[in-house]
Amino acid sequence: MSTVSYTDIDWSRRRTITWLFVAPAVVTLLAIAIYPFLKMLYDSFFAFNSAGQLGPFAGVANYAYVLTDHVFDHATLFTVGFVIVSVSVELLLGLGVALLIDSFGRFRQALVVLSLPPMMFSPIVTGLTWRMLLNGTYGIVNYWTGLNVDWIGHQPWAYLGVVVSDIWMWTPLFVLVFTSTLHSIPDVYYEAGKIDGMNRWQRFKWITFPQLRTAIAITLLLRLIRAFKLFPKVRVLTSGGPGSSTVSLAMRTYQYAFSFFHLGTGSAAGVVYWFVMLVAAMIVFRALVGDLFTSTEG
């Protein structure tokens, strides 16, 4: 972000306008995001009655309940596994498709636009669509592949179904970001590489990849955060089943608060869920983005 020094402006007016302009955004977010979040932290230490009214102080009882609930523990493992597998496949497939599309000079833009729709659909639409496609009797997937599999009712097929629907939905994002980055690499770099006697692989490794690194890091981080919010898709695709094996962290948090109406437990689950997501984001940030700013390669 470029910090601009305005030389000929009087300082007090500058400060007034600055804060006047950011005030609506900051105040709104403080009121409807930060305050609720802090309130949830607070609420997580209290019991609630069934009418949703604040009860007695409960210490860490809510947290103890959440952390010893095997459905919640499994939801944590499932969500983390889901994020790792789907996002990795989306990244690699997206990179491959972007390189493919980039080779179609004239039809490049058309191919990109035709790739976009899934990521703009509601996760609910994606979930419903794949629920039909994967249906054991009436779905097209079993019919076309010759498999005879109960995708929704049996593991590991239900895991696979959730991952496949996510890959369908989100690979286009990587394709979009990578094709626009690839398009922005000047041709002269490749010309120079050829003159220097680089082969195709060397040109990818030493010219294309370094240019893609920033895009990969940022997209991966944003996608990771988004993937952690998995809920609507599984709600309609598998309804959390079979059993509760595809219940995600967000879904379990929802169940505590709004199916069982334990707002205290729900708040504690929300805090744990947020914390897991934050730790994962930090790990990825350190591994990718931190390195990006300290490394010296141009």
Place this chain on the structure above:
Amino acid sequence: MDTDDLTSYSRLFVRGTLVVLALAWLCWIWIPVGWDFFRGLAVHPQTAPPHFVPHQLTLVHYQQLLTGGFLTYVRNSAIVTTTSTVISIVVATLAAYSINRYNPGDGQVMMFILGMRFLPPIAVVIPLYMMFLKFHLIDSWYGLIVAYLTIGIPISTWIMLIFFRRVPVALEEACWIDGWSRLQTLRRVVLPLVAPGIASAAIITAILMWNEYTMALVLTTTNSAQTIPIYLAGFVTTRGILWGQMGAATMIAITPIIVIAFLLQERLVAGFSLEGSDG
């Protein structure tokens, strides 16, 4: 991929392979969409074995859907999405201008706004639910519009920041030297220059809200405020599976998005590729 270091014969082979791969990719993307489309039109949407293209076509599912109250949900979605997008864009444009030009709080304000991404919607919506109960905002458009600002403001600010960065400060300074006021300069020079950015931010914000499910699920309870995603999810949770109506409803939900995608592809591509992802 350049192929000039290959013989013409193998170049043809490489070209052919690439075309086949690209077609396979497009099939993977579009077959599920086509599936929904044909379910909505099929007289018998569920057959064993399944017919991707049905033998007999009908519009009866659309008719049942439209006379069965679905339009109420479309109306709710349209009102909530439009209002919340407009508010988000106005608030975010001001904030992004200020952040880009003056960087208030040395980057703290920017980090604060962008850090909102890290709050999962379900974690915000539990306390929001309790607050809204007190203010009688549950099951109302207003409640949902307010809740969606937590999504809309951070996303639009992020996109607008990138567009403001491209407007040279020198341009503004020239106007001030000519005696224009700050607000005049902003209105007549800066805003027209970032108009494409505003369009990009608005499209992406609107798509996010149109599709939002988690908050709507918690904050609305009847069809006086429930949105399209809630109606769609009802096919699994309350109404039982009706593939014909489900396909038809899905098509109605995604048609505005596909139309926008094709009409405004440049703005959309710019917005999405800059923004990286939605939140």
